[in-house]
Amino acid sequence: MKIGVCYYPEHWPESRWQQDAQHMKSMGLSMVRIGEFAWSKLEPESGNYQFDWLERSIDTLQNAGLDVILGTPTATPPAWLIRQHPEMLAVDEHGRVRDFGSRRHYCFSSEPYRKECKRIVEKLAERFGNHPAVVAWQTDNEFGCHSTTISYSNAALTAFQTWCSRHYNGIEALNHAWGNVFWSMEYSSFDQIGLPVGTVTESNPAHRLAYWKFSSEQVKTFNRLQVDILRTHSPNRDIVHNFMGNFVEFDHFDVADDLDVASWDNYPLGFLTRDGTNEADQETWLRTGHPDSSSFHHDLYRACGKGRMWLMEQQPGPVNWAPYNPAPLPGMVRLWGWEAIAHGAELVSYFRYRQAPSAQEQMHSALCLPNGEEDDAAREVKILAKEIQQLINTPHESSSADLAIVFDYTGDQAARIQQPDGQHYDPLVFIQTIYSVVRQLGMQVDFISSAAAASGKQLDQYKLVMLANNTLSDQALAAKLASIDALIVMFPRTGSKTNECAIPEPLPPGAFQSILDIKVTRVESLPANIAMQTNKQNTIINWRERVESSIVANETFDDGWGFHYQNNRVHYFNGCPNRDTLLTLLTQQLANAELDPINLGRGLRLTQRGDLVWAFNYGPGDAELSNHILERFGFQPSNGFLIGQEKLHIGDVAAWKSS
Amino acid sequence: MKIGVCYYPEHWPESRWQQDAQHMKSMGLSMVRIGEFAWSKLEPESGNYQFDWLERSIDTLQNAGLDVILGTPTATPPAWLIRQHPEMLAVDEHGRVRDFGSRRHYCFSSEPYRKECKRIVEKLAERFGNHPAVVAWQTDNEFGCHSTTISYSNAALTAFQTWCSRHYNGIEALNHAWGNVFWSMEYSSFDQIGLPVGTVTESNPAHRLAYWKFSSEQVKTFNRLQVDILRTHSPNRDIVHNFMGNFVEFDHFDVADDLDVASWDNYPLGFLTRDGTNEADQETWLRTGHPDSSSFHHDLYRACGKGRMWLMEQQPGPVNWAPYNPAPLPGMVRLWGWEAIAHGAELVSYFRYRQAPSAQEQMHSALCLPNGEEDDAAREVKILAKEIQQLINTPHESSSADLAIVFDYTGDQAARIQQPDGQHYDPLVFIQTIYSVVRQLGMQVDFISSAAAASGKQLDQYKLVMLANNTLSDQALAAKLASIDALIVMFPRTGSKTNECAIPEPLPPGAFQSILDIKVTRVESLPANIAMQTNKQNTIINWRERVESSIVANETFDDGWGFHYQNNRVHYFNGCPNRDTLLTLLTQQLANAELDPINLGRGLRLTQRGDLVWAFNYGPGDAELSNHILERFGFQPSNGFLIGQEKLHIGDVAAWKSS
């Protein structure tokens, strides 16, 4: 459990570096990420490498006792490079080039740019790959940020045509797979294939899903290119990438497969309006962030990293890029750090050491003010560092969950592509709501990719397994689910599409019919102001399915449609419950699975990792750890608290050893 | 009165065709529309015609006792054709090519594409023009769908310049007609004329109206091209086109003039959010559609078809393309069918036979599920077919209306072009509201084009004639109105523009001053939250006019402006009434015209055709046919009901012979 920070030596006079490094060390930091946006300083003109300053800055950090995560600078190719390869820029959905002048101005499919990346990464790896202070590498920065996963450039078009020709056995096979006979969309050859954009009305869902898969693979191979070089020239270093929050635009399991650790960048206040929250939520959690936003991502990225997860950037105060940017409540900067650790983070790195007075992020706060003085975050980080050092030994385990949620990026995408979801259903928000509800009920959660779930033994360890974005009809996963003992809960749209984004045969839930004998014969999407009530006062919004089955539904709607089909340990909910109904339904299911649910309320959260338990209070008011809660989480009155106490103000943390 | 269905043999294995045909026949269907999107199967590469499969599928249908409507496939030119003629694609208002990958990817002005259409239509007509099963042709599919009437391509620019040079006697005449002296917009030659798009601020209203007329004519000549070929090679077949709902982007009277029948595609739930409804309406009619949406279009398209109207596509269940897509209430599929027949439809054809599991419409339900099993719609259609066969003889009349609404597509467009309407006034919604109100008051309605109204004797038969989108100052129509006996009701903006979208001389209502001595000297548009009240508690929204007249107004506003000017049988309402006020005002006018208004409430509707009367209950609750209603509509207790009874649940239909 380490504390780190992001630092930009190139922004400050070299004379200042030593003072900064010593200050970091004195605050209790041990890791520093540098270099990821410094290309124009590392290579001011083509082939003119200026690495000495970087070495001096690494040495300075090392001399202060700090380790370095070195970033490859490929997220910000300099102006001269764009002038050499103007066709390397991405193109947006309106057909417009996405120009130089900020960052991430490249198309993943540009071969010339891939060559340039190889070159600079190779040079850097050769020079710094064995530097003793360089303990890890970060590839690029926030793949996909600013909607950059998908580009509609000519380079992308050509690469996609090639991809198609490799994935389908001839153009007729592609036509058949995509159902191109519809509207005479058949191609005679692969070079007739266009991009699913700019069409008169919506393009073919199969076309869009294929393009999404292709684009996701382009991210994977772009990253892999750098990883391969780094492994060659910099052995025994962790290779990581910093993923983002609320972001599903490529398959993160797939990209992370080539990494040692999945790290991510956490901005709880910045994310608030993207967390699927409504206006009331946004008022409640204005200065804390949503209580389940950070932990959701910790748990998800821990799965991406196969147990290894870092927090590469942690919000330190107001940021500059959200629709509005309030200051966090006192204590939250420390709380967010502790929470990451509780959910398995090996490193919590704050963004950034010192606020930059110029350019795009000049209003983004930091540990230190633009003038170098300490800001609030510095004071909280020092406390956090001290507490970690003094009180807590790292548990061996990174998680202690009895409950798994299968997560499928392709399934999420397949659910997005079809319009009839209505305007208010978002598959990521839906799965986040499920996560939030089980967290409110005291659960520890593991995510598992559908591929991992289907193939190995991982699933065997859980008492409850939930499927909420497994839109694809997945034979292997269905077979695996048939073989385990856990209680299984499936939500609407499970198994409702083939791999080619078509309706499966047999009808939805497709392959999952093998574990529950139901058939969805009709779906309907509903406007935001319509809610459907069951005879058990449960409320369904957005999406409802009509099921035909020999099984009698557990509940019914007024119009006779059934709700909630069950066969022993397998459950299917054929409508989207609102949050209150989810709380009711999942309380029952958790009890059925003998998981001892305990309602912690809106903002108190309990996290267990190994033999340590943490309590976090997000508010909206003070919280009290009742005896019931403390018992449930193994508190020993004789041992007392490692941190905090029974009573928690907003922003407070408590921790104890579980018996 | 026939029932039909849309069918895509090219989507299914040939081995299935016979079973499908027999199933259709067994359900009581007699007409099948096919072929309209099959170009890539009919001509997989340029000049390689593959018509045999189509012949076999027609034969299969024929053998099952079904007639065929054959569609020309010109709405979906295949990929190879686009590669040959990339310049045939349309261009949108942002200057972007509207690309291949869905449908309707062509510009009406492309001469190369017109040649390709002639070629394929000629080939099809030669081959199938005399096939005994082919009883009708459909040209293309849904002209203008996805905003495709207007294109800003180079082909369109050139064609428009030519059009201008034909319509104006020299460039000076055009400059004068458009008022181009304003802002120095004068042209020196026709080839300087641009398109009314991409200008710094709004372009000249005259320029826009001219471009709309041009674009409307391009649709007409594009359709006419196909009609001429079909008439040559396929004599004695009905030629139809399937128009759309809530769609006024070209002059449908003008295009339909070349057809034998006007058919249209009716999606009552899909249209709900486009029907000018507010959120409360959308909740009320969520699963029925708006009670006056279908009938409005039936009556309007019956006028387009000069009495002959088909329903080419009827919604069978949830669709995929609206903002949300609920399931219809049980019974609505049958009700919609009956309602079309009551309003004069010769054919009700459901869309489609079987749900396609792939491509854009995979979530669009059908008579049968993707797996071929019957869905709800199949069950309702069977009942409808049986009822028609057993109970009802087709009346000779297609309508029995005493009330006419003059409808003018150019007038609608002229009212749209001028911005000061405010953001909430939509001329189509306004006329639909008038229609809805008189339907609620028990009226049967005919629409008449302003050209037909002005020129022939049609108008002579009505007791009440209403003008609501006759924005153009129309001398001939005014003269005709002066000559008839009917009560005349005019609404704001009548006669407020010349043919060139300028303010007429004399002032508005322009030519209509000749039938009512009023002069509009000021207009004002109002924000949505402002309503103006008259001294008779009538409420005006959106738009108000100040009239100078020797006539004393029937009512006044607080600020002294008058409201409602009348000279004997001629009335002018110089403001937009809200729905409640319209109900009050039109109840009075209907009574004045001795049309015996009877308020049927929100969702009960009565339709008379010849000696048959139907009652339809759209809800929102049960409805009762009171003795008063039954008497008013000629019910004979001794004869009883042909269908249904006095009490109607939502979705129920009743019918009886009128005495």
Add this chain to the structure above:
Amino acid sequence: MKIGVCYYPEHWPESRWQQDAQHMKSMGLSMVRIGEFAWSKLEPESGNYQFDWLERSIDTLQNAGLDVILGTPTATPPAWLIRQHPEMLAVDEHGRVRDFGSRRHYCFSSEPYRKECKRIVEKLAERFGNHPAVVAWQTDNEFGCHSTTISYSNAALTAFQTWCSRHYNGIEALNHAWGNVFWSMEYSSFDQIGLPVGTVTESNPAHRLAYWKFSSEQVKTFNRLQVDILRTHSPNRDIVHNFMGNFVEFDHFDVADDLDVASWDNYPLGFLTRDGTNEADQETWLRTGHPDSSSFHHDLYRACGKGRMWLMEQQPGPVNWAPYNPAPLPGMVRLWGWEAIAHGAELVSYFRYRQAPSAQEQMHSALCLPNGEEDDAAREVKILAKEIQQLINTPHESSSADLAIVFDYTGDQAARIQQPDGQHYDPLVFIQTIYSVVRQLGMQVDFISSAAAASGKQLDQYKLVMLANNTLSDQALAAKLASIDALIVMFPRTGSKTNECAIPEPLPPGAFQSILDIKVTRVESLPANIAMQTNKQNTIINWRERVESSIVANETFDDGWGFHYQNNRVHYFNGCPNRDTLLTLLTQQLANAELDPINLGRGLRLTQRGDLVWAFNYGPGDAELSNHILERFGFQPSNGFLIGQEKLHIGDVAAWKSS
């Protein structure tokens, strides 16, 4: 104090001109603006000058006793000129050419177009420069209207690169000034500089501010080009330009520096939705306009014109271009005219003489209807003209203010560029609200540019000086403020940016720390539904700052942040007060400055100019001039009223000589 009108002889038959001129004269008008859109009539083809008609129309006006303001026609280059120089068109932020077909279709940076402008202006000036009726020139028309200040054309790119190379001492200096090391945005040469548009995420604030300054200078030099020609060929004429309302897209002080008079175009109803009003305000002031919108601009443009201000276009009735366009209340056309005069206007010119029946502004009312008959405005203007002539002598003074607001266009822009302002904070709206509040409190206001404030003695005359959009850290202004005796009130963000849009050193308020020892260490922006309350029940919205200071805050928030820092006569409010709180705070400050605030209520306004005082009642109800008000504004019962009386209905004006 003259009344004028805008007139377009080229729109009407020459045979009508004399009648029109006599009618204008008979109404009491003395000035007529003509010619500013007539290029296509003045030069129908390249080099073919047709000036005779213009001379005849000027002569006709002169013969009727009218003076002429002649406009240069450069806002509407004709079609043939665009065909010659298609590259002269501007390009919008989406990369699309802004095409011919309306007006203002040119890029300020186009050198070929500048040449054409020089040519036509020279020709006009040579011909009419010494015509005795031509007493003034208007350059172009409404610079920047329709967002035309900024263009992204190639011409602009090249000009900007040149501008940069002149403003920065080498590319390294530019990189340093802009902080381009951030995200590797460094350029190697000036020709690598791009435009701050179309970037993947937001472009560099420094880049944007530089581009704004450049674009503002392009307007200045474009105007200057014409001014220089006119001064040469038409000596002793006033040269003016007609600026707009609510428009800050270039530095108006800078452009007006080259003019004799700043004129502007006032559309109080058209502006209502742009005035920063909410829906309730828009309902209240629907038919009067906002009570402080006109006067704000009068006072601001009087500052631009260094005391000389004209109203070039005054709304006469409903216009055509706002989201909705209601009719003004009777009396408002007269009131708006009087109000302009009270705030220092030498001329009030109504737009336009006669409503054009065609083209874009056909729904824009005028003094006369399209048919030439008088409309309401004509009747009110005649009263106004008579009252002026009979009752009022022009005071020598153009203002009598004790209170100054420093206004800085660059500061406004710098505040806009940074996103964290939240979505609801608009620096212009904020300063307008301050203005509105002090006007409600009976104050007379002068605006002063920050340059003028810093450099001369102007500031010395005021008792209170306010800074609300002085976002830039301005050493000279701070020094000046230190030297005066006035009470100084500063609002949030004062001094928060350098000239290069970076955070200053020392921290904000930067240079203003020298007059008040405070340091802003944190800022936060808030969503619209969040308001922060102080312990004195003052309410802060949108934006709040945390201050570190040796000074104890006058108030505090619940969370301990302070509010309102003061050192003797210098005050800083570190949050955006809502309107009610502004009223409280400024009442106190005005009292502190011994300015005798008097709350006039929502819509009664008092204006003093020299020894004349006017009262204007905007409503929402009747108003009464109490004895307290009359005394405060020097009313002498013995002298009585020059116009009106104590009781004012909405739209009424009163005036008296102050003792």
